[in-house]
Amino acid sequence: MQLKPQDFLVALKLVAWGEQRWTYARLAQELGISVSEAHACIKRGLQAGLLVDTALLIPPPEVAPGVQEGGAVYRVQARPRRARADSSDSTGSADNPAKVHGRNLAEFAVHGAKYAFPADRLPVSVGVPTSHSAPAFTSVFAPGSDDWVWPHPNGSVRGQGLEPLHPSVPFAAMQDTKLYEMLALFDALRVGRARERGMALKRLPLLIYPDGPKPAERPMYG
Known part of the structure; x- marks a missing residue:
């Protein structure tokens, strides 16, 4: 498999x-x-x-009120x-x-997925912004000449083209803001610079597995 x-x-x-x-x-x-x-x-x-x-x-x-029961949920x-x-x-x-399975998926997302599904650059085009260029990160990263986009006829931003994880990603992302944020963070792991990768390493696992250990702070260069 x-x-x-x-x-x-x-x-x-x-x-x-x-x-x-x-x-x-x-x-x-x-x-x-x-x-x-x-x-x-x-x-x-x-x-x-x-x-x-x-x-x-x-x-x-079910446990009677006032009675504690150990073990998993x-x-x-x-x-x-x-x-x-x-x-x-x-x-x-x-x-x-x-x-x-939150723990397993968070671990795979930050440590394995970018190797299993490597990024493919495409020509500059108009499309749906991704990575640090996505709407969820406008308060963190200002739009600029280094924008990344999933090429799409309904896109509004011109930038460096990036092959989406799956052809349906632009459509799916535009229907669901939380899914869009996670997909953009994943792209930041794949193509982002140090600061953008650092943000993704901190933010993506928390979205997937909020109850997990908090990612350690890492120095960011570049």
Whole structure:
């Protein structure tokens, strides 16, 4: 099994949704992919450990008020059922079949994804701004001649072209501001200068895994 760029995109979309209920049909629609591809992405994400099958998570038994109970919030079944991502339901009716494994996804995002999905520069063009040029970072980095864009006919900024993680990324990002921010931060890790990478190393894991350890401050040069 080899992860594909759309698998990472799907995982980030689940982060953006948080605790919202979702279906494969909704996932496919908002990311501009097919329902069958959404199923395949969830299946690979589960196999890679970036996602957790919600069918394998059992809430702990209710405890009487005033009684403390130790242990994790969820228990894994001793004999887990087959992952629901294998379902043959092509209509996308399965509800909330997986959730993000925050720690694993945050680690992959900052330490592995830029090597698994390297950046490809494209000619200067008009497109959707990304990396430090994205709208989420206008208060941090002023627009300039070093803007990065995903080439797109509906774009508003001219800059250095960057191949998006997946062809549907510009469309998906324009539908969801939190997803857009995470995708732009990921691009900052791939093509940014020291200051921009430093920002992404600090901000991206906190968006994915807010309960995780806070990234150490690093000196930034360049």
